Each structure stands twice: as structure tokens, then as C-alpha cells.
Amino acid sequence: MKSVYLAFRAAVLHFLDDPDNDLESPHLEYFPDGILLTHQGYIVELGAAEQMLASLPADCELIHYPDHLLIPGLIDTHIHYPQTDMIAAYGEQLLQWLETYTFPTERQFADKAHAREVAEFFLDELLRNGTTTALVFGTVHPASVEAFFEAAEARNLRMIAGKVLMDRHCPAYLQDTPETAYTDSKTLIEKWHGRGRLSYAVTPRFAPTSSREQLAKAGELLTEYPDVYLHTHVAENHAEVAWVADLFPESRSYLDVYQQYGLLRPRAVLAHCIHLDAEDRACMATTGTAAVFCPSSNLFIGSGLFDLHLTKEADVRVGLGTDVGGGNYFSLLRGINDAYKITQLLGKKLSAFQALYLATLGGAKALYLDDKIGNFAVGKEADFVVLNLKATPLLTRRLQHCQSLHDQLFAILMLGDDRLVTASYVMGKAAFKV
Incomplete structure (x- = not known):
């Protein structure tokens, strides 16, 4: 025996x-x-x-x-599995990068067979790099999430993922609507959230690609299913921040857009958080919202330098993310390497202990999973x-x-x-x- x-x-x-x-x-x-x-x-x-x-x-x-x-x-708190095949794409900053590389690549995930093949490779690559848990973007297609969860369940992995919500400012072939975003997400939540080691994340791509109506629907889902995650981006790039200010003039800041729609709460996880102020960080701490430090993509796409020390001093939970494909590697060990260099550029230090903590127990705390892993x-x-x-x-x-x-x-x-x-x-x- x-x-x-x-x-x-x-x-x-x-x-x-x-x-x-x-x-x-x-x-x-x-x-x-x-x-x-x-x-x-x-x-x-x-x-x-x-x-x-x-x-x-x-x-x-x-x-x-x-x-x-x-x-x-290791725990990767922000990564895009559909962007595996466009990793290391040349020459653009965030908004043009989305138009040039991301949207055409994500179009292919309407095909579940394609999504499943990429998901299998993606999970192999995570494990080859020592990553055993991740918070993962799908695409706007429900099939992309079905394929990912099926592959993760077969391996008994602790994974969190969600269908992208995106009803404007993107190609027509990637648009959903506020209503389909809600109904598709609801169906996926009821099928997959809490099944084995899997969890669901309500996933608006970022504020510019969701209408007010769609952001309100995302808030409804979080109210109906209070133990699911919210996964999105915030304040990654100066042009993006300016665009949000034009689109949502009633909001104090980019972060405030999400707060006004009830999206900031425990298990809300926001990638990047580079261009925030003290009031934003205080709001994140008060609401239990976590920030993700994505050193590789911040450097690769030229977005800026995340201030880990200011964020932690504000008592915000912080995890580490590779942000593939904006990040150009799957390895969180390499992510730690770049995180150290970014803190050096800001005139501060990142100890080896703090760095590994971010990729293990810190990531678990950011995901409210520290009772299970980390x-x-x-x-x-x-x-x-x-x-x-x-x-x-x-x-x-x-x-x-x-x-x-x-x-x-x-x-x-x-x-x-x-x-x-x-x-x-x-x-x-x-x-x-x-």
C-alpha cells in the first residue's frame, strides 16, 4: 500500500x-x-x-x-494567460500596445480548443517556474475561462480567474454589453467559484473599457457573491490616467472610479497602482483592497516605478505579479530581481526576506488565502x-x-x-x- x-x-x-x-x-x-x-x-x-x-x-x-x-x-497575483503567445512584443507603451498586440491576440480565444491549448501550456510554464497559485485574466469570451478552469481543475491547482468585462473603447469583436457581462459572469461564478481549489474574479479590464453601466453591473455581482474577487488594472500609465480623468470627470481620481461603483473591498486586487496619491492608498487600506507590484511590465512597457515602501507604509496589502504578456517572463524569481532594481531607482532598499515574502505569504495575504497557502x-x-x-x-x-x-x-x-x-x-x- x-x-x-x-x-x-x-x-x-x-x-x-x-x-x-x-x-x-x-x-x-x-x-x-x-x-x-x-x-x-x-x-x-x-x-x-x-x-x-x-x-x-x-x-x-x-x-x-x-x-x-x-x-x-510562489504566488503570481496578476497575469494574463491569453497573452502567452504575445510575450516579448516590441516597441509600444500601454494604450498602443493594447491596440497593436493584445486585442488581436485575445480575439482567438472565442475558440475554446485554442484557449485550452494555451491554458495547458501556460500552466506548464507556471509550474516550471515554481508558481503554484495565480490570479489570472481570461478574455471577454466565457470559453476562455471555461478552458482555463478545466485545465487548472485537472491539475488540482489553486487558481483564480475571470471573464473580461469590456463594452467600449475596444474592437467590436471583443465587446460585450453590461447585461451579457453580468449574465455570463454569473453563470461562470455559479459553475466554478469554490469548486475544488478554484475561485472566480469579476474582471473589468480597466475603467476606460467599461461603461458606467457595466461597472455598476460588476458591483452588483460583488454584492450578490461577496466572496468572489475583483481583478482589474489602475494607474499604470500617465496617458491612461489622463484618459480616465476625461472619461470620468466626476471622480476624484482613477481609483475613485472603482470606489464609486463599490468595487473596492477585501479580495479586490488592482494591478500596477503606480500613479496613485496618499488619499488613494489610504482608500485601498481602509477598504482592504490589494495592490500588485508588476516590475517586469512596468519596465518593459515603460509605465513607471511602483513605490513599494509608500504603499506598505499606508498599510496596503501588496502582492507580486509577472503580468505576462506585458511582463516578459513567467519567473517570479526574475520578478524579484526587477523589483529590487526598481526600489534602488527610488533610493530605497528591498531585502531578500521582504522580496521572497511578497512572492509567498505576502501574495497569499493579498489574495486573502493566507489561511490556506503562503x-x-x-x-x-x-x-x-x-x-x-x-x-x-x-x-x-x-x-x-x-x-x-x-x-x-x-x-x-x-x-x-x-x-x-x-x-x-x-x-x-x-x-x-x-
Whole structure:
């Protein structure tokens, strides 16, 4: 009979709470030689191998990863699966980029077979990069969401997704209406939200492509289904912000448009949040709305520099996102690399501990899933990643010269990418393995 207990032995690192930029944070737990014990997909115990080896259950299978680091599964809090095939598109900033690349690419997702093929590749790519949970844009087509959820359910992944709402300022072939946006979303919510490890997000693309009537319908859905998510963009690009000011002159700010339609609340997640002011950030904190730091796309599309420190000082929940295809990679390790550089450009610092926290427990808190994922607390779902500390000659050499845990983790994050990921585990089972 196959063992129901699995013990994973490696170096183990996770966070109990936000470490801020404290290089000696008490909220970090690290075992140079640790064991993570799981049972039927859930975490049973974590500790030092020396203490745990003698007391492991008799039917336990021990899986040893020497020279590896085990961390919680990475959480991508903003990404577009339909944009997989247009990643690394040349030469445009946000609004022209949407017209030139995004809208023509998304047109293809009316075809469910096409959507399913892209969804399968997309999920493979997430897992290959160590991402086990994501908040994901579909397209305006309900079939795009059906295909995504079917593929995610088959892999038992914790995923959140939704159909785009878009009834103006886009090609006719991508437009819905306030009524169809409402009825299609309602149908998808009732079929998929809370099914297995899946959740639904009401998903207006951004304020310019939704009429007032459609934004009101999005608010109705959130009122009817208070535990679903709201997923959209805000204040990414200066031209976009100016456009919103013209379209909604009655609103104090871009963010205020969403507040006026009742869209800001716990489980509302807004990507970018670059060009906000103190009043906007205070509103996000008060309403429990989360911000997503998308360093790759902010740089790639030339949108600006997200101020992580100001946002966190305002007590806003923050997650990390790759924003594929505006972002030019799937790897949250590379995302951390760019996040560090952006904070440097703003004259501030981002510690290795704070950076990894954003991609794990911080992301879980942004999604209000920290009771289920994000660290190795007993009873949580056993989603985790195994990183090879000898994945490249340069990393191997650099780690030999590190003097502290922080130095080691910083080198891993700055030199890391998909080559480090030996395995991604989902509910205690290998979903990707080199």
C-alpha cells in the first residue's frame, strides 16, 4: 500500500509574518537541514531533520533533496494567460500596445480548443517556474475561462480567474454589453467559484473599457457573491490616467472610479497602482483592497516605478505579479530581481526576506488565502517549490562566498530563474519535476 505520509528533506525557509526589511527578522523560520512532513496533501509538521527523523511515521516515504532549498509555492497575483503567445512584443507603451498586440491576440480565444491549448501550456510554464497559485485574466469570451478552469481543475491547482468585462473603447469583436457581462459572469461564478481549489474574479479590464453601466453591473455581482474577487488594472500609465480623468470627470481620481461603483473591498486586487496619491492608498487600506507590484511590465512597457515602501507604509496589502504578456517572463524569481532594481531607482532598499515574502505569504495575504497557502504552518495546503542551489556554476560559486542567510538568499534571488526549479509540488504531489 502506498504511503500516505511524505517527508521532504532539504534546507527549508518560510515566513510566519511580514519581515519588512529587517535582516534579523523574527518572522522568518529557517532550517539548514529540515523536514517538511505532509499527509494527504496537507502540512503536518516542519522542523529540523535531526529532531524529526526518529519520530517520522512508520509508513512515511522520505524524499531527500541535498543541496536544495524548499520554499512555499510562489504566488503570481496578476497575469494574463491569453497573452502567452504575445510575450516579448516590441516597441509600444500601454494604450498602443493594447491596440497593436493584445486585442488581436485575445480575439482567438472565442475558440475554446485554442484557449485550452494555451491554458495547458501556460500552466506548464507556471509550474516550471515554481508558481503554484495565480490570479489570472481570461478574455471577454466565457470559453476562455471555461478552458482555463478545466485545465487548472485537472491539475488540482489553486487558481483564480475571470471573464473580461469590456463594452467600449475596444474592437467590436471583443465587446460585450453590461447585461451579457453580468449574465455570463454569473453563470461562470455559479459553475466554478469554490469548486475544488478554484475561485472566480469579476474582471473589468480597466475603467476606460467599461461603461458606467457595466461597472455598476460588476458591483452588483460583488454584492450578490461577496466572496468572489475583483481583478482589474489602475494607474499604470500617465496617458491612461489622463484618459480616465476625461472619461470620468466626476471622480476624484482613477481609483475613485472603482470606489464609486463599490468595487473596492477585501479580495479586490488592482494591478500596477503606480500613479496613485496618499488619499488613494489610504482608500485601498481602509477598504482592504490589494495592490500588485508588476516590475517586469512596468519596465518593459515603460509605465513607471511602483513605490513599494509608500504603499506598505499606508498599510496596503501588496502582492507580486509577472503580468505576462506585458511582463516578459513567467519567473517570479526574475520578478524579484526587477523589483529590487526598481526600489534602488527610488533610493530605497528591498531585502531578500521582504522580496521572497511578497512572492509567498505576502501574495497569499493579498489574495486573502493566507489561511490556506503562503507558508508551512500546520494544516495548510502543501504547495511548495524545490530550488537547486547548484543550478548554475555562477550560483554555486557565489554561494560559497556568502556570510549570512540573507546574503545567501539575496544571491539566489538575484541570480535565480527557472533553471533553479527542480520540482513544484501541488498538495504534496509533484506537478513539475526536472
